[in-house]
Amino acid sequence: MSIEPMTARLAAAEAVAREAGQAALSWFRAPETITVKAKGRQDFVSQADGAVEALIRERLAARFPEDGFIGEEGGHDLDAKTNAGIWVVDPIDGTANFISSIPVWCVSIAYVVGDEIELGVIYDPNREEVFVARRGRGARCNGQPIRASRARSLAEGTVGIGYSPRTTVAPLLGAIERLLGADGMYQCNGSGALMLAYVAAGRLLGYCEAHINAWDCLAGILLVSEGGGWTSDFLGNGGLLKGNSIVAAAPGVAAALSRIAGY
Numbered sequence: 001m002s003i004e005p006m007t008a009r010l011a012a013a014e015a016v017a018r019e020a021g022q023a024a025l026s027w028f029r030a031p032e033t034i035t036v037k038a039k040g041r042q043d044f045v046s047q048a049d050g051a052v053e054a055l056i057r058e059r060l061a062a063r064f065p066e067d068g069f070i071g072e073e074g075g076h077d078l079d080a081k082t083n084a085g086i087w088v089v090d091p092i093d094g095t096a097n098f099i100s101s102i103p104v105w106c107v108s109i110a111y112v113v114g115d116e117i118e119l120g121v122i123y124d125p126n127r128e129e130v131f132v133a134r135r136g137r138g139a140r141c142n143g144q145p146i147r148a149s150r151a152r153s154l155a156e157g158t159v160g161i162g163y164s165p166r167t168t169v170a171p172l173l174g175a176i177e178r179l180l181g182a183d184g185m186y187q188c189n190g191s192g193a194l195m196l197a198y199v200a201a202g203r204l205l206g207y208c209e210a211h212i213n214a215w216d217c218l219a220g221i222l223l224v225s226e227g228g229g230w231t232s233d234f235l236g237n238g239g240l241l242k243g244n245s246i247v248a249a250a251p252g253v254a255a256a257l258s259r260i261a262g263y
């Protein structure tokens with residue numbers, strides 16, 4: 001019996017995320033073997049990132065040779081003539097934590113066809129949590145359905161706010177000031193993918209960042225929307241290759257957080 005292609009891709013994405021996460025965990029548990037380079041200001045990479053991305057790229061290309069691939073470390077392989085879809089991968093999201101032995105990082109794999117995110121998998125091997133979403137079929141964590149928070153006010157919880165030197169500090173400081181003024185609270189755990197997964201699971205009320213890359217956020221965006229949350233239009237205006245701002249929120253606080261983010 002032939003398996004429907006998207007079903008096959010979702011099963012493969014989860015299996016590859018788990019294998020990649022365990023490979024990353026082996027590096028994480030041997031910090032003396034990790035060498036770190038700076039790609040830019042507060043933008044680090046280790047040989048673990050490259051090795052794990054190569055593993056993911058190899059496994060997916062072997063199963064789905066017609067698909068394109070965009071990875072944080074290895075760049076993109078896009079052939080518009082043949083692509084059935086594009087895998088968008090961050091092998092280790094939360095790199096700053098990973099290289100500092102802080103167990104807050106994950107593997108993020110998304111699959112995009114045209115302007116739709118079809119599949120998203122985020123695997124956190126530190127907590128043994130696998131977040132999975134397929135467009136139109138809901139979101140799950142370790143097989144159990146997850147949903148965005150039912151909060152009606154930002155005063156009821158915490159919002160994740162990401163930052164990188166790709167933007168000035170003004171959007172960050174403005175968002176923090178407006179959020180605190182609305183009796184909200186913020187956190188930044190260093191992994192945009194995990195913070196988006198936590199919005200989908202109702203642990204955070206929302207997440208925003210003035211500029212984030214597609215490989216950091218596409219899986220998380222699908223998790224949030226399939227968990228009943230709201231997200232801004234990340235892929236519009238070239239977000240796949242240029243990155244974009246992101247606002248993701250529980251439905252009851254989406255308008256308030258969009259105003260507070262200001263982008």
Ligand code: LIP
Nearest residue numbers: 093094095162163164191192216
């Ligand atoms: C990180 C993102 C985070 C962002 C950081 C960094 P990385 O990804 O997940 O949202 O604020 O600047 O880009 O570099 O750890 O894969």
